[in-house]
Amino acid sequence: MFKDDKNLLQAEIIAIGNEVISGLIQDTNGRYLSKQLHLLGINVPRITAVGDDKGSISEVVEGALERVDIVIITGGLGSTHDDITKEVLAQIFNSKMILDHKVRRMLEVSFKKRSQEVPKNVRSQYEVPVDATILYNEKGTAPGFFFKRDEKKLFSLPGVPLEMEHLFDAYVRPDLKKIQKGVIGHRIIKTVGLTEASLWEKFGPVERLERLVTVASLPSYLEVKIRLSYCAESLEEVEIRLGEAEVMVMASVGKWVYGKDNDSLEGIVGKLLKDKGRTLAVGESCTGGLIGHRLTQEPGSSRYFLEDIVAYSNEAKTSRLEVSSALIQKHGAVSAEVALSMAEGIRKTSGADIGLSVTGVAGPGASNNKPTGTVFIGISEERRSNFEEFRFYNDRRRNKERSAQAALELLRRWLMNY
Amino acid sequence: MFKDDKNLLQAEIIAIGNEVISGLIQDTNGRYLSKQLHLLGINVPRITAVGDDKGSISEVVEGALERVDIVIITGGLGSTHDDITKEVLAQIFNSKMILDHKVRRMLEVSFKKRSQEVPKNVRSQYEVPVDATILYNEKGTAPGFFFKRDEKKLFSLPGVPLEMEHLFDAYVRPDLKKIQKGVIGHRIIKTVGLTEASLWEKFGPVERLERLVTVASLPSYLEVKIRLSYCAESLEEVEIRLGEAEVMVMASVGKWVYGKDNDSLEGIVGKLLKDKGRTLAVGESCTGGLIGHRLTQEPGSSRYFLEDIVAYSNEAKTSRLEVSSALIQKHGAVSAEVALSMAEGIRKTSGADIGLSVTGVAGPGASNNKPTGTVFIGISEERRSNFEEFRFYNDRRRNKERSAQAALELLRRWLMNY
Numbered sequence: 110m111f112k113d114d115k116n117l118l119q120a121e122i123i124a125i126g127n128e129v130i131s132g133l134i135q136d137t138n139g140r141y142l143s144k145q146l147h148l149l150g151i152n153v154p155r156i157t158a159v160g161d162d163k164g165s166i167s168e169v170v171e172g173a174l175e176r177v178d179i180v181i182i183t184g185g186l187g188s189t190h191d192d193i194t195k196e197v198l199a200q201i202f203n204s205k206m207i208l209d210h211k212v213r214r215m216l217e218v219s220f221k222k223r224s225q226e227v228p229k230n231v232r233s234q235y236e237v238p239v240d241a242t243i244l245y246n247e248k249g250t251a252p253g254f255f256f257k258r259d260e261k262k263l264f265s266l267p268g269v270p271l272e273m274e275h276l277f278d279a280y281v282r283p284d285l286k287k288i289q290k291g292v293i294g295h296r297i298i299k300t301v302g303l304t305e306a307s308l309w310e311k312f313g314p315v316e317r318l319e320r321l322v323t324v325a326s327l328p329s330y331l332e333v334k335i336r337l338s339y340c341a342e343s344l345e346e347v348e349i350r351l352g353e354a355e356v357m358v359m360a361s362v363g364k365w366v367y368g369k370d371n372d373s374l375e376g377i378v379g380k381l382l383k384d385k386g387r388t389l390a391v392g393e394s395c396t397g398g399l400i401g402h403r404l405t406q407e408p409g410s411s412r413y414f415l416e417d418i419v420a421y422s423n424e425a426k427t428s429r430l431e432v433s434s435a436l437i438q439k440h441g442a443v444s445a446e447v448a449l450s451m452a453e454g455i456r457k458t459s460g461a462d463i464g465l466s467v468t469g470v471a472g473p474g475a476s477n478n479k480p481t482g483t484v485f486i487g488i489s490e491e492r493r494s495n496f497e498e499f500r501f502y503n504d505r506r507r508n509k510e511r512s513a514q515a516a517l518e519l520l521r522r523w524l525m526n527y
Numbered sequence: 528m529f530k531d532d533k534n535l536l537q538a539e540i541i542a543i544g545n546e547v548i549s550g551l552i553q554d555t556n557g558r559y560l561s562k563q564l565h566l567l568g569i570n571v572p573r574i575t576a577v578g579d580d581k582g583s584i585s586e587v588v589e590g591a592l593e594r595v596d597i598v599i600i601t602g603g604l605g606s607t608h609d610d611i612t613k614e615v616l617a618q619i620f621n622s623k624m625i626l627d628h629k630v631r632r633m634l635e636v637s638f639k640k641r642s643q644e645v646p647k648n649v650r651s652q653y654e655v656p657v658d659a660t661i662l663y664n665e666k667g668t669a670p671g672f673f674f675k676r677d678e679k680k681l682f683s684l685p686g687v688p689l690e691m692e693h694l695f696d697a698y699v700r701p702d703l704k705k706i707q708k709g710v711i712g713h714r715i716i717k718t719v720g721l722t723e724a725s726l727w728e729k730f731g732p733v734e735r736l737e738r739l740v741t742v743a744s745l746p747s748y749l750e751v752k753i754r755l756s757y758c759a760e761s762l763e764e765v766e767i768r769l770g771e772a773e774v775m776v777m778a779s780v781g782k783w784v785y786g787k788d789n790d791s792l793e794g795i796v797g798k799l800l801k802d803k804g805r806t807l808a809v810g811e812s813c814t815g816g817l818i819g820h821r822l823t824q825e826p827g828s829s830r831y832f833l834e835d836i837v838a839y840s841n842e843a844k845t846s847r848l849e850v851s852s853a854l855i856q857k858h859g860a861v862s863a864e865v866a867l868s869m870a871e872g873i874r875k876t877s878g879a880d881i882g883l884s885v886t887g888v889a890g891p892g893a894s895n896n897k898p899t900g901t902v903f904i905g906i907s908e909e910r911r912s913n914f915e916e917f918r919f920y921n922d923r924r925r926n927k928e929r930s931a932q933a934a935l936e937l938l939r940r941w942l943m944n945y
Contacts, residue, residue, distance in 0.1 A: 130571050131713075132561035133745060133754055135553070139576070143550035153548050154583055158557070158574040165572055295549070306646060325609070327546055330689075336551055391837075397823025398816030401837040405815025408891055408923055410839075416847065417837035419809075419819040425834035425877065429847075459843065473826055505826055 117291055117340065118151045119177040123169055124158040125185035125194050126268055131160075138183040138273055145277060150291035150340070151179065161191040170201060174261055181281070184268030186251040188230045194265055195238065195254065202256050204238035211245060212237065212252050219250070248275045255280065291340055294347035298335040298358050299372060300365040301518045305333050312361045322354040330507055331514045332374075367521055374517045375403040381524040382413035382463075389520075390459035391417040392430050392451040394442070395469040395484065399513040415461045420451070430454030430466075441477045443468050445496045448487035452496075456489045463523070464489040467516050471505045484512045486519050495523070535709050535758070536569045537595040541587055542576040543603035543612050544686055549578075556601040556691055563695060568709040568758075569597065579609040588619060592679055599699070602686030604669040606648045612683055613656065613672065620674050622656035629663060630655065630670050637668070659683075666693045673698065709758060712765035716753040716776050717790060718783040719936050723751050730779045740772040748925055749932045750792075785939055792935045793821040799942040800831035800881075807938075808877035809835040810848050810869040812860070813887040813902065817931040833879045838869070848872030848884075859895040861886050863914045866905035870914075874907045881941075882907040885934050887917075889926045902930045904937050913941070 122139050129136045139156040146153050154177070159165045166185070173180045185194030199206060213235045220227045231250050237243055244253030244264070249272040254265040264281050266273045300308060305328040309315060318324050323338040335358060339350045359366060368377045382389055391400050391414075401417030404410055420426040423442055427434050431454040432447055440446040448468050456464025469484030470476045482501035488494060497519055501511045540557050547554045557574040564571050572595070577583045584603070591598045603612030617624060631653045638645045649668055655661055662671030662682070667690040672683040682699050684691045718726060723746040727733060736742050741756040753776060757768045777784060786795045800807055809818050809832075819835030822828055838844040841860055845852050849872040850865055858864040866886050874882025887902030888894045900919035906912060915937055919929045 128743060128745070130561060130574055131565060131756075132558040132571075133713075133743060135555065135558050137553065140550040140553050143548060147549060154578055154580065155587070156548055156576040160572055162572065169573070295551070297551075325546060325551070327551060334551075336546075338549075393816070393819075395823075396820070397828075397832075398811070398819025398835050398837065401811075401816025401839075402814070402820050402927075405813075405837075405839065405889070405927070406924060410815075414815075415840045416843035417816050417835075417839070418847075419816065419823075419835035419837070421819075421823065421829055421835070422833045428876075429834065429836075458846075471823075506824060509820075509823070 117293070118179060118288065120146050120151045120153050120179035120181060121173040121177045122146075122153060122156045123166075123173060123180065123182045124156070124268070125161065125166060125182060126158075127160045127191065129158045129160075129184070138268065138270060141270070141274065142181055142183070142277070145282065146179075146181075146285075147293040147295070149282065149285050150289050150293055151285065152293065161185060161193060163193055163197055166194065166197045167201060170197070170263075174201075174258065174263065178261055179285070180261070180263040182263070182265045183273050186253070186265065186267045188233050188250065192251075195236075198241070198254060198256065198263070198265055199238040202238065202240050202258065204240035204256075206236045207239045208235050209237045209243055209252075212243065215245060215247075216250060244276045244280045246272055246276060247279075248272045253280065255284070291342050292344045292347050293338065293340045294344065294351055296337045296351040296355055297370050298337065298355065298366055299332055299368050299374075300335065300362060301332040301367055301374065301514065302365050303333065303362070304328070308333050308335075308362060308365065311365075312358070318354060318357055321357070322350060330503065331510060364527060367518070373403075373406070374514065374521065376407050378517050378521050378524065379404065379407045379410055379413065381521065383409075385524060387462040387524075388413050388415050388460075389463045389465060390415045390455045390461035392426075392455035392464065392466040393417060393419045394421060394426070394451070394467060395471040396467050396509050396513045396516070397421065397471075399509055400465070400467065400516055403513060403517065415459050416455075418455055426451060429458070431458060441479060443470055443477060443479045443483055443485060445485050445487075445498060448485035448496050449489065449494055450487075452487035452489035452494060462490065463520070465516055465520055467512050469499075469508070469512055471508045471512075473505060482508050484508070484515070486512070486516045488519055488523055495519075535711070536597060536706065538564050538569045538571050538597035538599060539591040539595045540564075540571060540574045541584075541591060541598065541600045542574070542686070543579065543584055543600060544576075545578045545609065547576045547578075547602070556686065556688060559688070559692065560599055560601070560695070563700065564597075564599075564703075565711040565713065567700065567703050568707050568711055569703065570711065579603060579611060581611055581615055584612065584615045585619060588615070588681075592619075592676065592681065596679060597703070598679070598681040600681070600683045601691050604671070604683065604685045606651050606668065610669075613654075616659070616672060616674065616681070616683055617656040620656065620658050620676065622658035622674075624654045625657045626653050627655045627661055627670075630661065633663060633665075634668060662694045662698045664690055664694060666690045671698070673702070709760050710762045710765045711756065711758045712762070712769055714755045714769040714773055715788050716755070716773065716784055717750055717786050717792075718753065718780060719750045719785055719792065719932065720783050721751065721780070722746070726751050726753075726780060726783065730776070736772060736775055739775070740768060748921065749928060782945065785936065791821075791824070792932065792939065794825050796935050796939050796942065797822065797825045797828055797831065799939065801827075803942065805880040805942075806831050806833050806878075807881045807883060808833045808873045808879035810844075810873035810882065810884040811835060811837045812839060812844070812869070812885060813889040814885050814927050814931045814934070815839065815889075817927055818883070818885065818934055821931060821935065833877050834873075836873055844869060847876070849876060859897060861888055861895060861897045861901055861903060863903050863905075863916060866903035866914050867907065867912055868905075870905035870907035870912060880908065881938070883934055883938055885930050887926070887930055889923045889930075891923060900926050902926070902933070904930070904934045906937055906941055913937075
C-alpha cells in the first residue's frame with residue numbers, strides 16, 4: 110500500500126478451494142493477479158484463501174463487496190461436486206440459472222475434436238447465472254463470470270493458472286483499463302554480498318530516498334532486494350520518479366547491485382561473458398552441478414559456457430582437474446589451495462578463458478576437520494587468479510545455494526574488474 | 528476440509544506484509560502452517576494475506592478471533608517502521624509495552640559474537656506487550672508472541688520462513704498438542720511417467736478408493752501426486768485407513784509410484800544405489816548440471832555419486848566422455864547413439880558402476896535439425912545398456928526439469944529391474 114493509495118481503486122482477491130487451504134498446492138494466482146492489478150493502478154489490500162464451503166465463501170465474498178470496488182475470485186468453477194463458486198454467486202446476486210448455448214457449443218466442439226462425447230458431469234457447465242456476463246474460456250471447460258452491483262465489479266475465474274490468465278487477458282484487463290485511475294509502478298534493485306543492515310548503513314539516511322518513493326527492502330539468505338514504488342496518473346511520471354530513485358541507490362551501493370526487476374545473477378554474468386567474448390568452464394564439488402544448472406538456464410549459454418566438472422570424489426579432482434593428490438593430502442580437499450588448483454585445472458583442461466571452482470562442506474556434519482558451511486571459491490585466468498573463503502551457517506541445501514550464489518557473484522565482480 | 532471437520536479445532540492463518548499482497552514475494556508460510564496444523568488435527572478454513580495497515584490488520588485479526596479457536600499470524604514483527612503487528616496486537620489485547628530483559632540479552636550476545644553493537648532500530652525489539660508470552664527467537668532478532676483470550680489462542684510469528692518454522696517447532700506445536708482433539712492425516716503417493724488421465728484409467732473405478740478415504744490428484748508437468756486423506760480420533764486409526772487405501776493404489780499403479788509423502792526421486796534413487804552398493808557417474812548436456820545438483824541434495828550422496836561431467840560443447844563430449852567426433856558428425860550431438868556413447872564414456876572414464884547421460888535440445892529454437900524438446904537419455908553398465916527418447920513441448924526451463932526427471936526415473940527403473 111502506498112501513500113496515495115486511498116485515491117486508487119481497491120480490489121480484493123479470493124482463492125477458493127480445499128487444495129489451497131489444506132496446503133496441497135501453493136496458490137500462485139493471488140500473486141499473479143496482484144501484480145497485474147498494480148500495473149492497472151489498482152491497489153490490493155487483501156488476499157483471502159477459503160475452502161469449498163458455502164458459508165465461508167459467501168461471507169468472504171460479501172465482505173469484499175462491501176470493502177472494495179473490484180473483487181476477483183479464482184477457483185471452484187470445475188464440474189465436480191465440491192465446485193460451488195457458481196452456485197454461491199448465483200445466490201449472492203439473486204440470479205436464476207439458465208442454459209447457455211454458446212458454452213454448450215464450445216464444449217461439444219472441443220470434445221468432438223478428441224472424438225469424445227461431452228462427459229455427463231461436464232454438462233453442468235452449460236448452466237449459468239442469468240445476471241452474469243459469461244467469460245467464454247477457450248483454454249478449458251469452465252467459463253468465468255462477471256457480475257455488477259451498483260459500481261462494484263466481481264469477476265469469477267477458473268483456478269487453473271493457464272485458464273485464469275487467459276480470461277484475465279481476454280476480459281478482465283480490457284474492462285478494468287476503462288476505469289483505470291492511475292498507475293502503481295515498482296522497481297526492484299537486486300543486491301548481493303551485503304546484509305540488509307550493512308546495505309542501509311552504506312546507503313546512509315533512507316529518508317532522502319523515501320521523500321521520492323515508497324521503499325521496502327526484502328532480505329533472503331541469498332540476496333537483498335530493494336523495492337521502490339511510486340503511484341501517479343501516468344506511466345511516464347512513474348518511470349521518471351523511479352528512475353530518479355534508482356540513480357540515488359546506485360550512487361551509494363551500486364557496487365553491490367547486480368541487476369533489477371527480472372534480472373538473474375546468471376543472466377547478468379552470461380551477458381558480461383558474451384559482451385567480453387570470454388568463455389567459462391566450471392569445476393564444482395559441494396554445489397554438485399548447481400552452478401552449471403544456473404548458468405544454463407539462460408538461452409544461448411552454449412556460446413560462453415563450455416563445460417562443468419562436478420568432481421565430487423577426490424579421485425575425480427585429481428583425474429579430471431589435475432589437482433595433485435599431494436596437495437589434497439596436505440591442505441584437505443576443502444582449502445584455498447585446492448580451490449585455486451581446481452580453477453586452474455578446469456581452465457587449462459577445458460581450454461576456456463576463465464576457470465571457476467567451488468569446494469566446500471555442504472553438511473550435515475564436518476568433513477576433514479572443516480565445519481559445515483566452510484566454502485572456498487577459486488577463479489583463474491591466464492595471468493591472474495583469486496580465491497574467497499566463506500563460512501555459511503545453514504543446512505545442506507542452503508549452503509549449496511549460497512555457495513553457488515557466491516561463486517557467480519565472484520565471477521561478476523571479476524568480469525566488472527572490481 | 529473433511530467429512531468430520533466441524534468437530535475439529537479450527538484455525539485461521541494470517542500473513543501480514545505489503546510484500547505479500549503486492550506480489551513481491553510468494554507467501555509460503557500459509558501452506559507450511561496449514562500442513563502442520565492438519566497433522567495436529569486442526570482444520571484451517573481460511574488463510575488471509577493483508578498489508579502493513581493498522582485498520583486492515585486489526586479487522587482481520589478480530590474477525591478471526593471471533594470465528595475460530597486458534598489464530599496464527601506471520602510477519603510484520605521486524606524493526607522497521609512498517610512492522611506494526613506487535614503494536615496492533617497490543618491494542619487488540621489492551622496490553623501495555625514493557626522492556627523484556629531476556630530479549631535484550633539475547634540480542635546483545637548475538638551482535639557481540641559479530642563484534643557489533645545492537646543497531647538502534649533493532650532495540651525496539653526489547654519492547655513487548657505485558658500480557659503476551661514471549662516466544663524467544665534463537666534464529667533471528669524478532670521474538671514471537673502468544674496471547675490468550677478466553678479459550679482462544681493467538682500466536683504471532685516472524686515472517687522469515689526459517690524463524691517462523693523454528694518458533695512453530697519450539698512453542699506452537701508443543702502447545703497445540705495439549706489440546707489436540709483428533710487427527711487429519713494425508714498420504715501423498717507420488718507417480719511419474721503417466722498423465723493424470725492414464726493413471727486413473729489404469730487404476731479403474733475410483734469409487735472403491737473413495738469409499739475408504741478422500742481422494743485428490745494433483746498433476747504437474749513433472750509428476751502426478753495422489754493425495755489420500757482421512758480424519759479420525761487417533762493417529763492409529765488414520766494410519767490404518769490410509770494404509771489400506773495405499774495398498775489399493777499400489778496394487779494397480781504401483782509400477783509408476785516412486786515414493787510417498789516427503790520422498791524425492793533423487794532420494795529414492797540414492798537409497799537404491801546405496802542398498803545395492805553401486806556407484807554412479809553422470810554425463811549431462813542440455814540439463815546443464817541439474818541431475819548432479821538433484822543427486823547431491825541428499826546427505827551422504829558422496830558414497831555413491833562419483834562425478835558429473837556437464838559436456839556442453841561437442842569438444843567436451845569428445846575430450847571428457849570419449850564420444851568420437853565421427854559419431855557426433857554422423858548422428859548429431861542429440862541422438863540415441865551419442866547418448867549411449869556418453870553413458871558408456873562417463874562410466875568408463877570415472878570408474879563408476881553405472882553411467883547415466885542426457886543429451887537434448889532445451890530450446891528455444893531447434894538445434895541441428897532437432898526440434899526443441901527432443902531429448903535422449905542413456906544408461907550404461909558393464910553388461911547392458913539402454914536409451915530412451917523423449918519429446919517435450921515446453922520452454923527451456925521446463926524441458927531441463929523434465930529431462931532431469933526422466934533421467935532419474937530411467938535410473939530408478941533400471942535399479943528396480945523393471
